[in-house]
Amino acid sequence: MFAENRRLERVKFLPSLKKIYENESINIIDLTSFENEKKFLEGTGALVLDRVNKIAYCSLSPRANEDVLEEFCKLTNYRSLKFHSTQNFNNKETPIYHTNVMMGVTENFVVVCLESIPNLKERENLKNSILNSKKEIIDISLNQVLKFCGNVLELKNSQGRCYTLMSKSAFEGFTKEQIDVIKKSSEIIYSDISTIETYGGGSVRCMIAELF
Template structure:
């Protein structure tokens, strides 16, 4: 069982903009009045292409699929929310909160992966939960410790506890449930995705403990991570606002480990935090300013990890 993979699926946007349907509970999104929609999309494409080039230069195998014009899918750049891939050849499809994000699910993406020599044995489809207004947005909502079989989930409008428990039963993970909040106009509101405030790598975890207001939940989270042999590296709420929680460990050439993050996330880290991370692996950072501002997501959200076996 592996925690990290060398193969990443990414979707290149063609109509990227701020998604009004997700802004209702993603408080990281911003309106960029100074830019025309075409300019926003062009900037996002440039950031995407530079990011892919950077990952490939370190030996990460990036499978790029282009978004298409069939539907209006402004958030297609974040595929990790609707799909996850597992070592036994299982693919999971997830129910999405925003109606226009449901159109991101594309069968041809699975065909692309199969034609590149990967094997899909089984599809577990949770999408019918949308009919009950129940959501669980993939590895945005769920952080997987694949080796220790633990799944972490911060509950929110996009992460239903019942469905999360069902996922854990189906995929044989032990659930670790908590609530993570951020301050919005003086009020504490649920963080929309767990992967904004937490990342689990092979030997460490980056987490915003300040976001977990319930002391018992906070203590349990730290206990679960430490029991799994992870060094816990704490980040602050202002750092979360710079997407410092939205990171992913990947494998490059010769299975060398890297922690991938945006430039804004890297710039928010202290020297001490960078040293803590670099004890475990090197850092790759790339500028994603437009994507972060309009999309309210960052480096990790853009990567769907592919663990499928070779055919």
């Protein structure tokens, strides 16, 4: 974790997580030693995983270090697809701090802000990877990123029905055509979480994460 106060949260949280899964055979991968080298990889914020095709999409930033990414991929048998994405903050181009701000992978489509990737080769590599995985691209703008359109998460219930979760801000930020693409394969559920988005800085995917 990049922020020291978040490391304290981890110390409190991990024992509870271990207790939940104490009757299951789980393998804990501990990469926290990288913090001593000032290298970080903040979980499913820094990583957007295509679990079917074993691809770890990662926008490199102070919170997503390339060395830690490659170690994660080596230990989990994923292939990394790394790139750099930026947005304007206080009139300065700065790295997007988490990949899940500008990208979300579902079973049939990928929401992504290609505009945020200034390097055209990296942009093309990402686009080709998505298309090669047989997923449809929903290309959002930087303005839509600010409305949390990239911070979506697809869940599946016990009957195999897919649901794409997002905030009200994101739902209203998508175009009708983009909503239609989502609805082809997934039902949309959204809620007004404007207080959390305004003061917490994250949206629906950040809240739910990916605990399986």
